[in-house]
Amino acid sequence: MVAPANDGEAIRQTNEELKTAYKAEEDFWKQRSRNMWLSLGDRNTGYFHAVTKGRNAVNTFSVIEDEDGVPRFKENEIVEVVVSYFTQLFTAKSTPCLQTVNEAISPKVTEDMNLKLIEDPSGEDIKLAVFAIHADKAPGPDGFSASFFHSNWDTIGTEIVPEIQEFFSNGELPKSSSHGWRGILLGRDLLKLHLGWAIGNGKDARVWNENWLSTSEQLGPIGPCTNAMEKLTVADLMMDNSTKWDLEKIHQTIPQLEEEVLVIKPSDFGAKDKRIWLKSAFGDYTTKSGYYAAQGAQQAPLIKSSLDWRNDVWSLNTAGKIKTFLWKAASGALSIGANLSFRIPGSIIPCPSCGQPETEAHLLFHCDMAAQVWELAPVDNEFQPAGIGDFDELWKTAKALSNLPPSNLGLTPLAPWLCWYIWKARNNLVFNKKKTGAADIVTMAILQAREWAQSLECKTRPNPTGKTPICEVQPCEVECHTDAAWKPDSKIAGLGWIFTSQLSNIQQSFSSALTHVASPLEAEGLAIKAALVKASENGIRSISVYTDSLKMVRAISLASKDPKLHGIVHDIISLSKRFELSYFNYIPRTANVVADSLAKNALFELELDNLPQTYLHSKNISSKQNKIPNSLDMAIVDPRFCSPNRLDMAIVRNITNDNYVITDVNGTMLFKADLYTVKGHSKDIRIFSDGSGSPVLTVKEKTMSMHDRWQVFRGQSTEQSDLLYSVKRSSMLQFKSKFDVFLSHNTEEKRCDFRVKCNRSESSRVVYTGESDTIIAQMDEKNTFKGVFVGKKDTSSVTVHPNVDYAFIASLLIILEDIHRLTNLAMQKHGRGGPVKGTDVLQLMLQ
Structure with a gap:
């Protein structure tokens, strides 16, 4: 076309060839793009412009008619017409149209x-x-x-x-069928083999020829079965109108699998049976789990690495993409020469920078380019990569390097960023044929690490007002603490929960026990479920649940797909909807000791019930009456004063004013017990306060008592309705002092609830349950807390057995101390020794 001679034929022929080439190129890209919207002669730019203009024209209108046919031009009027139309369109109208529909519909598909x-x-x-x-x-x-x-x-x-x-x-399918079809059919057969059921109400899963007895392996009854049982569902093994297992039906149908059936906890509130993939923890199918299932492997091959993944990779203070990169490097998953040669046998792919075999250690540490980077980096210069051959050891050493001051990175490690930019420089050389200098790599790594650290600092910067923002939640009517105890060998669980009213501060304690519980996590969920059922029955409107199982709180909050918790989580969520407000909170185990004690004692009771009588006799356990009562029975004052472990206390008396302080072995004050003179009372009263100063108990001696009877009331009350227990001498004349304790509900006092026996000098006192030989606490005047207290003070040590209300024990023993003190005063006054009548003490108190 630019030749001096005007050759028209050559120009025409050249244009034809160019058009043909353009047409061939367009057809090629049309086929490659797999799109059918291109029409002949249309170019992408023109097409997209045309479509955009067309859509704008369709979506833009300047006038609309309302339902009366009146045109509306203003924008706000157009909006009103549109809103009114769709409001009427989607508003349900109750019309008796079902019969009309049935009459209008007639079969159209013939035989x-x-x-x-x-x-x-x-x-x-x-x-x-x-x-x-x-x-x-x-x-x-x-x-x-x-x-x-x-x-x-x-x-x-x-x-x-x-x-x-x-x-x-x-x-x-024939061998010539497409890869897609063959993959679909292979997946179908694979699903049939490894599908199972998570049981909800049992109405969808069939008993025979399906995997429903386990959520992790193929386990189900194996036939043959009768024709009548072929369509039997799991719900048919339950009691009528209930989700409780019917043992008789199980014995008749699959007696050999009774234990496996009973471990399953069906939903009580209508959860449907759920299809699950048995090869993954949460029952969801994944390509990875499907691949290993098809290969016949039980799990993916373990990565051979000496790294502690949590500390060496995932907990690093660096960007998420770099953590993933380092994990791939340690796992042998980077696309480098050594890994590609392993996947493609016979191929040799050297390092693109130096030509040496390319391994992870070589790429990131030993290559000449990498060695220059580490030499220039502002980190400890003691790092010598050349002397270490293993990548794991190299990384452990590199991640521990300290940043030198010029980097200005603070606690953000530089080593991960250096590895990342060495990797990027390698890829830039491979794909773009551009070489990056070591100094540039170090500079980019420092700049990006600094920028990331600053952005993170902005996100976590405190409130400029200096006040910590608090998540406001509406207070609930009741706080509920729940816990569970579980034994793996017998698969039994104890459940405990406590309701604390936020209005009256009254507590209620409950416990129960279950058999055939598969895991401790299920036990925690069942405890929460039992508490919610009880709260609903009691008419509680709002509840805040506290548990020391973080996994269970997360499972409820996220509506966990874990098939093991399918029915339990569904029931908890369904129950929570019965309340106006409901919250589920995690607390540490140390803040949940009372509920834990309830659960452990329920578990202990169930174990005792299941022990054979020969064992009970061999251990000298004649009946339940001789064992230590559970926390529910022993919470005389308050369940929060029941410790699951043995508790050692010190009772310290101030000789000057006869006030007491009760502490633990570390000197932490548990209670104070001070004497007060009250108008209208002929005798002083003693008020017990906890460590925060809140009144717990009020103790007073009953007027005109012949047996030194003392009464203990809740809080600061002295009303009979708040009476907790009373104490009196077993008899007026005793060689060794004995005292009987009667709880408030034991009005007939035919048998005592607790008994205290003292030695003759009353330097030792032992507390028993009822009239048995079961010891729950004992006091010794031998001081085991020397060095803790100074001054004119008497100190006695007390041991309280597990799950016993130590506030009750402390108050009981101080009452006995007061009786002993007043008895000694009476004896000194009358100038005689030996046992005295209660009237002697009474006469002294009345003076």
Whole structure:
């Protein structure tokens, strides 16, 4: 075209060739793009502009008519018309139209049509289906698109038709079938093999020939079964109108699998049975788990690495993408020469920078470029990568390097960023043929690490007001603490929960025990469920639940898909909807000792029930009456004063004013017990306060008592309705002092609830349950707390057994101290020794 001679024929021929080339290029990209919206002669730019302008024209309108046909032009009027139209459209209207619909609907699919639909396709049907595929659809693995089959059907149709008809006859695809179809059918067979059920209400899962007895392995009853039982569902093994297992039905149907059935806890509130994939923890199918299932492997091969993944990789103070990169490097998952050579046997792919074999250690530490980077980096110069060959050891050393002051990175480690930018420089060399200098790599790593650290600092910067923002939640009517205890060998669980009213501060304690509980996590969930059921029955409107199981709180909050918790989590969520407000909170175990004590004692009681009588006699356990009562029985004052462990206390008396302080072995004050003179009372009263100063108990001696009877009331009250227990001498004349304790509900006092026996000098006192020999606490005047207290003070040590209310024990023993003190005063006054009558003390108190 630029030649001096004007050769028209050559120009025309050149233009034709250029048009042909343009057309071939467009057809090529049309096929590669797999899109059918391109029309002949249309270019992408013009097409997109046309579509955009068309959509704008459709979506823009300047006038609209309302339901009365009146045109509306203003924007706010148009909005009102649109809102009104859709409001009426989606507003439900109750009209008796069901009968009309039923009358209007008539069968349209005849029996002949059904037969035609299920019969094998004819050759003409197959041809029509092939030609219905657009010619430009994506080609199959053989590289032929649908247009190839359209053009050559007369030649290849006679071979394709029999193969497709054979598939419909026997369900097996021919070897020439596409990779996609073969993958679909392989996946179908794989799912059939490894699908299971998470049982909810049991109405969908069938008893026979399905995996429903385990959520992690293929386990289900194996036939043969009778025709009558073939369609038996899991719900048929439960009691009528209940989700409790019917043992008789289980014995009749699958007696050998009774234990496996009873471990399953069905939903009490309508959760449906759920299909699960047995090869993953949460029952969801993943490509990875499917691949290993198809290969017959139980799990993915373990990565051989000496790294502690949590500390060496995932807990690093660096960007998430770099953590993933380091994990891949340690796992052998980077696309480098050594890994590619392993996947492609016979191939040799050297380091693109130096030509040496490219391993993770070589790429990030030993290569000349990497060595220069580490030498220039502002980190400890003691790091010598050349002397370490193993990548794991190299990384452990590198991540511990300290940043030198010029980097200005603070606690953000530089080593991960250096590795990341060495990797990026390598890829830039491989794909773009551009080489990056070591100094540039170090500079980029420092700048990006500093920028990331600053952005993180902005996100975590405190409130400029200096006040910590608090998440405001509406207070609930009741706080509920729950816990569970579980034994793996017997699979039994004890459940405990406590309701604390936020209005009256009154507490209620509950406990129960269950058999056939599969795991401690399930036990925690069942404890929460039992507490919510009780709260609902008691008419509680709002509740805040506290548990020391963080996994359970997360499972409830996220509506966990864990098949092991399927029914339990569903029931907890369903129960929570019965309350106006409900919260689920995590607390540490140390703040949940009372509920823990309730659960452990419920577990202990259930174990005792299941022990054979021969064992009980051999251990000298005649009945439940001789064992230590559980925390529910022993919470005389308050369940929070029941410790699951043995508690050693010191009772310290101030000789000057006869006030007491009760502490633990570390000197932490548990209670104060001070004497007060109250108007209207002839005798002083003693008020017990806890460590925060809140009144817990009020103790007073009953007037005109012949047996030194003392009474203990809740809080600062002296009303009979708040009476907790009373103490009196077993008899007026005793060689060794004995005292009987009667709880407030024991009004007849035929048998004492607790008894205290003292030695003759009353230097030792032992507390028993009832009239048994079971010791729950004892006091010794031998001081084991020397060095803790100074001054004119008497100190006695007390041991309280596990699960016993130590506030009750402390108050009881101080009452006995007061009785002993007043008795000594009476004896000194009358000038005689030996046992005295209660009237002697009474006369002294009245003076």
